[in-house]
Amino acid sequence: MIPVQGFSGQKVAVLGLGRSGLATARALAAGGAEPCLWDDSPEARDNAAAQGFALTDLTRSDAWHGVAALIVSPGIPHLYPEPNKLIARAMEAGVPVDNDIGLFFRSWATPDWEKMERTPKVVAVTGSNGKSTTTALIHHILKEAGRPTQMAGNIGRGVLDIEPGQDGEVVVLELSSYQTELARALTPDIAVFTNLSPDHLDRHGGKGGYFAAKRRLFAEGGPDRAVIGVDEVEGRFLANQMAEGAADDRVIRISSGQKLDGEGWSVFARKGFLAEWRKGRQVAAIDLREVGGLPGAHNHQNACAAYAAARTLGLAPKEIEKALHSFAGLPHRSQLVGERGGVRFVNDSKATNVDSAAKALQAFPKIRWIAGGLGKDGGIAGLVPYLNSVVKAYLIGHSARDFALELGQTPHEICETMERAVARAAEEAEAGEVVLLAPAAASFDQYPNFEKRGEDFTALVQALP
Incomplete structure (x- = not known):
């Protein structure tokens, strides 16, 4: 568990008592806060009570007195198509609204890190399609290379439910647009954008709002490295905004289908082969055609994204290639x-x-x-x-x-x-x-x-x- 920092002795409301909401409540309590739990669903409230959590009826106006923040589960709308009534009440009362992702990034670093040789890192993956496979693949590559790693977010465990960082550890997070849109802190070391296609448009007020939610992962904190799929105009725009020039290797452009051989750092797949280019020349290549867990061009894009993230973390091409062949794929995804x-x-x-x-x-x-x-x-x-x-x-x-x-x-x-x-x-x-x-x-x-x-x-x- 990651104890939440910054709310010791304060009341923090938690709205939504699913997996992430209950994990948030535990993490708040571990950090010394007083969580005030509520859910619009009676069944969810009963489940929380059965697990020993105390409930606070946030529909009562006096329940908001002295509340320092409202932490919202990702499925609850806060803006479009219209805000949940309790979120609207919090905003009217001037209570800051956040989610578990924001709490994670404000609480991940601890004084213990000063004693570590290699500071723990966070890789955060977003996009419309492929983000689960990309997240799982990065995690798999790291495990196969012997690096300590945890996987969480929109896949696996809730972000506040993982263990505190170890020396040299890499946490790999899958983040949906629902999660990136609201988080008040977003500071990954490496941010990955796979692609963009229309989805959840009612929740984001249209495609522009949907892209803006994804873009926040890159704009709010500024990752040390950005891995960006450039097969759509939104990805090309994002890469252009993040890079200081054509040779800026803080941005790694990836593609499935295009040859990317410019001055910068790129990873692309064509006709079943992955190629890494830096400073105008090819430095590595992998035959993806026999990688059984990653069939099809869309999975080759996922392989490019995971490869780029792993290279940024210091892994060698041969290490990554070996791990790709042992990746079994995710359930329900090809x-x-x-x-x-x-x-x-x-x-x-x-x-x-x-x-x-x-x-x-x-x-x-x-x-x-x-x-x-x-x-x-x-x-x-x-x-x-x-x-x-x-x-x-x-x-x-x-x-x-x-x-x-x-x-x-x-x-x-x-x-x-x-x-x-x-x-x-x-x-x-x-x-x-x-x-x-x-x-x-x-x-x-x-x-x-x-x-x-x-x-x-x-x-x-x-x-x-």
Whole structure:
């Protein structure tokens, strides 16, 4: 646990009592603060009370007297589409609003660091797609190289639930736009931006607000090094803002598909090969085609980002290459879950939007595509250019019929349920094809989250005769 600094003897309100909220309450108490806990959900309040936490009804006006700060869980809106009523009340009362990420960065460093030979470092990863895989891959590379490391944030443990830093340790954080948007302190040593595609637009008031939330990771504290994907205009803009000139190697530009051979420091992947360039010449290369845990161009971009971060931390190319080959990938992200009669079954349930589904569709040549769920604004019209690899689509969930109208001449079948979709795809698939779950939609019409959807797909595949 990271005891929160700066609030000893003060009351701090905590709104939202999920994993991060309860971890925040413990960390505040460990730092000498008096946490005042509340959640709009009676079930969440009952769960917290059952774990021994005292509750404070923040809906009462007198509850805010003497409160030094309000710490908000990431799922609770504070600005768009409209602020939660209790957050609005805190702002009206002049109570500073923060989240656990802000508390982590203000509390991570301790006087014990003066005794260490190598100060602990933080790598923070954000972006629309690939940030979980990139975060896990950096963590894996560090472990394989024998470096002490912890992983937290939007993946694994809550940031305040990890252990205090050790000599030479590297903490790798995955940070969502919900987390970067509100944190009052953001000071990673290395910040990574993978890419940007439209997502969570209602929460951020549009694409500009969404990008601004991601950009805060780089602008608020100023990392020592910035690893930035430049395959979209937003990434190119961010890299331009961070660099003092073309040769400024504090910015490492990464790409999947473009050759980046300028004066600065770059890492890019083309035709299955990763290349590192510095000062106008190539200094290292890795063949990614046989790295089983990272299939497809989108995963090659993740490999570039992780490679760049690891190089910044002093690891050699050969060390990184060895670790890439032992990376098994993450569940629900281009995860191979079975093979039957020469047909591979791939679980990419995390592909909940058009951009991530497009990347999955480009990873394999012949696809039996399982798609659908609770569709997002715009449907799947943006996937039309990527349907040439689809032999047939099997549509499930609330948006199955809407998706069918957008598929044009692509063969398709409305299956409605995952069980029928897996059975039909397995029945019709031929050797050399891939049955791919890449829904391009949220899961909430049939499942509580994308993990449960992916687990159902996996269980059905493993139960095939």
